[in-house]
Amino acid sequence: MMIITPDNIVEYILKNTDLFSSEPLLVEDISDYNPEEELEGFVNYIYRVYNQERSVIVKQARPYLKCFGESYALTPLRNLLEHETLRLRGEIIPQFTPKTFYIDKENNIFIMEDLSYLKVMRFQLNKMLYFPKFAKQMGEYLAKSNFYTSELYLEPETHRLLQASFINVNMRSIMENVAFIRGAFGDIDYNTPNKKLLNVSELVWSKDEIILECHKMRDIFMKRGECLIHGDLHTSNIFINSDQIKIIDMEYTFMGPYSFDMGYLLANFISQFSAFTFKSNIDQEKRESYCLYLLSTIKEIYTNYVYYFNQCWEKDVKDTYRHVKGYKESILDNFLSEVIGFTACANLNRLISLTGYPDYDVIEDETDKSNAQGLSIAIDQFILLNRNKIKTIDELIQTIVEIRKKFMENRS
Amino acid sequence: MMIITPDNIVEYILKNTDLFSSEPLLVEDISDYNPEEELEGFVNYIYRVYNQERSVIVKQARPYLKCFGESYALTPLRNLLEHETLRLRGEIIPQFTPKTFYIDKENNIFIMEDLSYLKVMRFQLNKMLYFPKFAKQMGEYLAKSNFYTSELYLEPETHRLLQASFINVNMRSIMENVAFIRGAFGDIDYNTPNKKLLNVSELVWSKDEIILECHKMRDIFMKRGECLIHGDLHTSNIFINSDQIKIIDMEYTFMGPYSFDMGYLLANFISQFSAFTFKSNIDQEKRESYCLYLLSTIKEIYTNYVYYFNQCWEKDVKDTYRHVKGYKESILDNFLSEVIGFTACANLNRLISLTGYPDYDVIEDETDKSNAQGLSIAIDQFILLNRNKIKTIDELIQTIVEIRKKFMENRS
Structure with missing residues (x-):
């Protein structure tokens, strides 16, 4: 396999594509994780190649997780999968999908549009920015993406071929552990200075009912093949400005449950809600407004999902299902x-595993930070154990507000 | 593709295998459905080839359902799948799996042991024969077959590769319609002489809650990939004598829910129970004893499944799951x-589709037959709608007994 480097990448692009008609091309290595530059990336080598004419991103998968070195093996085929799922989603929801230009199966390289005219959403949320169009866009993205890759729309035979094509043997192993099992991805850091989080973390993972419910959710994640999911939809994989969003990093894609992507994404809104509740360096009124914005975003993502899902159903559901009363509702x-x-599993396990979590890590005051983490853990545990009793999105929002109220009272 | 016929089969076997060392070989075409010969088969051409030394079965898949002619297309690859799943199950539960000798991928032919020293179970039940060892054997077969092809035992990566290998795009389409949707496999025969069944059938399929619950079960069947299931485990696919069983016809195999094979099989025990309740040509005491035997078989299949499943768990479950309290119970x-x-879906949809069902078709008296069908439909509907309330196998048996009691009272 050829390895692309800053030295050979220009020659490679000119030889294999018609993307650029004039030289010189400039090259920038953007694969390193660097919070200041607002980029996250653990598993690929990524370059920006550009001139005055255009700018593209070149992504090469290496057969291991970059940040863990060569001992952590991963299939480089994931780049082919990502390219294919981007093509597929490009047909369904082109407005939310980066354009892809070129795939080199032999060397696991693909070239896509440069999204640097947009920003990584997580860090914009950290900065307390508002995106009034986001919830509607995300609801539409999730509903259409789910519906049109599901067997509600596709013939069962096509659906099964998709499932087999995107079986994605290895990449799924990461998420199915990280999001559901404490300490699945690296040892717990018992020397952490954050003793409060460590103690809570030990307490949480000593509760049989929490461990059991995490494993039940994990079972649904691993075994139920309903639609092609993104599989890693957090706010760092959303590029955004006030008008539009683009969803990136689809290499975890496989045939999974309808509910996973939204659940995993909402975890980041619970975490921002918990974080802003305690960001004491920000004016109280402003951060309270932002907390309300975050909650209304949770609600609106869900209601827009239901709206667009209903719309897809009306327009395109197969006759097999259209006439079954109560089926859509179920x-x-x-x-x-x-x-x-x-949502609960994703937040809880990231927090109690004591790995980095930028939504909290940006909080400078240690007490604020540990309060924010504690609030999220309280919310996560409660909604995990009571998820079948919460029947509407308003009840969920109400529940979160009440838990926060109690949490504040107990603290004072 | 070469087509095997009685004329070329001997030459084919001698050329490609070492199974026989002496001639002449005799050939028998056993692919036709013939109730008197106690054989059922719709999708393959099957020959017995034998001499004084040994006897083998040669099975060739054709790319359509035999009984429906060339217009009903099916992948002949199913024979390869069947061969592979037999090999796999031969490792797990050799005592219940026919031996396979030869696979010809190009021509979709495979050769397996001749099971004619055993009988097809369905017709033995029709004759009111008892098989005291059967429930234990079947419980063991199902538990081990499920457990060792599940991710409770296999690494997730292996499990996913199995799922993709046995995706079985086409064959699944048959069962996922036949067992869950009325009239999915051929039009309803409105000219049937069995007007009573036709009327009940119309009534049942006018109930929204029945249609909905059938579709919910169908969803589980289609979307949940837990273990490699047989996919068509009825009493005609079980060869039996007083000492042993062999399970045949695995071409519907795919990664499905733990519960399907047992559910589909128990449907045949409910049908025999309903049939024997009304076989008025048989001594009342004898058939009542047989009904009790059928119910106790249902119970014992289940309790043996649980026994062997627990045994597999103790011995071989992965550590990931062993220590999660309540997980096995859930x-x-x-x-x-x-x-x-x-169970309910399989019986109900076969009956209300007015297709043949040997368990009832052997009843000569039309009133007896229609009573038997009516009883099964009553049981099927009730247990389908109340399946989440029935918490133990004893409650299920009790429920069946009570429904029969009420059914008899209403009739008299």
């Missing part, structure tokens, strides 16, 4: 309870 | 409720 009932479960 | 709770759902 899918949506199930959806909310699972979304809640996945 | 799998088994779910299992019973789904078994009940699949």
Whole structure:
């Protein structure tokens, strides 16, 4: 396999594509994780190649997780999968999907549009920015992406071929552990200065009912093949400005449950809600407004999902299902309870594993930070154990508000 | 593709295998459905080839359902799948799996042991024969077959590769319609002489809650990939004598829910129970004893499944799951409720589709027959709608007995 480097990449592009008609081309290595530059990336080598005419991103998968070195093996085929799923989603929801220009299967390289006219959403949320169009865009993205890759729309035979094509044997192993099992991805850091989080973390993972419910959600994640999911949809994989969003990093894609992507994404809104509740360096009124914005975003993502899902159903559901009374409703009932479960698992396990979590790590005051983490853990545990009792999105929001109220009272 | 015929089969076997060392070989075409010969088969051409030394079965898949002619297309690859799943099960439960000798991928032919020293179970049940060892054997077969092809035992990566290898795009389409949707496999025969069944059939399929629950079970069947299931485990696919069983016809195999095979099989025991309740040509005491035997077989298949499943768990479950308190119990709770759902769907849809059903078709008296069908439909509907309330196998048996009691009272 040829390895692309800053030295050979220009020659490679000119030889294999017609993307650029004039030289010189400039090259920038953007694969390193660097919070200041607002980029996250653990598994690929990524370059920006550009001139005055255009700018593209070149992504090469290496057969291991970059940040863990060569001992952590991963299939480089994931780049082919990502390219294919981007092509597929480009047909369904082109407005939210980066354009792809070129795939080199032999060397696991693909070239896509440069999204640097947009920003990574996580860091914009950290900065307390508002994106009024986001919830509607995300609801539409999730609903259409789910519906049109599901067997509600596709013939069962096509659906099964998609499942086999995107079986994605290895990449799934990461998420199915990280999001559901404490300390699955590296040892717990018992020397952490954050003793409060460590103690809470030990306490949480001593509760049989928490461990059991995490494993039940993990089971749904691993075994239920309903639609092609993104599989790693957090706010760092959303590029955004006030008008539009683009979703990146689809290499975890496989045939999974309808509810996972939304659940995993909402975890980041619970975490921002918890963080802003305690960012004491920000004016109280401003951060409270932002907390309300975050909660309304959770609600609006869900209601827009339901709106667009209904729209897809009306327009395109197969006759097999259209006339089954109560079937759509049973899918949506199930959806909310699972979304809640996945949200809880994702937040909880990231926090109690004591790995980095930028939503909290930007909080400078240690007490604020540990309060924010504690609030999220309280919310996550409660909604995980009560997910089947929460029947509407308003009940979920109400529940979160009440838990925060109690948490504040107990603290004072 | 070469087509095997009685004329070329001997030459084919002698050329390609070392199975026989002496001639002449005799050939028998056993692919036709013939109730008197106690054989059922719709999708393959099957020959017995034998001499004084040994006897083997040669099975060739054709790319359509034999009984429907060339217009009903099916992948002939199913023979390769069947051969592979037989090899796999031969490793797990050799005592219940026919030996395979030869696979010809190019011509979709495979050769397996001749099971004619055993009988097809369905017709032995029709004759009111007892098989005291059967429930234990079947419980063991199902538990081990499920457990050792599940991710409770296999590494997730291996499990996913199995899922992709046995995706079985086409064959699954048959069962996922036949067992869950009325009239999915051929039009309803509105000219049937059995007007009573036709009327009940129309009534049942006018109930929204029945249609909805059938579709919910169908969803589980289609979307949940837990273990490699047989996919068509009825009593005609079980060869039996007083000492042993062999399970045949695995071409429907795919990664499905734990509960399907047992559910689908128990449907045949509910049907025999309903049939024997009304076989008025048989001595009342004898058939009542047989009904009790059928019910106790249902119970014992289940309790043996749980026994062997627990045994497999103790011996071989992965550490990931061994220490999760309540996880095994939650799998088994779910299992019973789904078994009940699949049993109900399979019986109900076969009956209300007015297709042939040998368990009832052997009843000569039309009133007896229609009573038997009516009883099964009553049981099927009730347990389908109440499957989540039935918490133990004893409750299920009790429920069946009570429904029969009420059914008899209403009739008299």
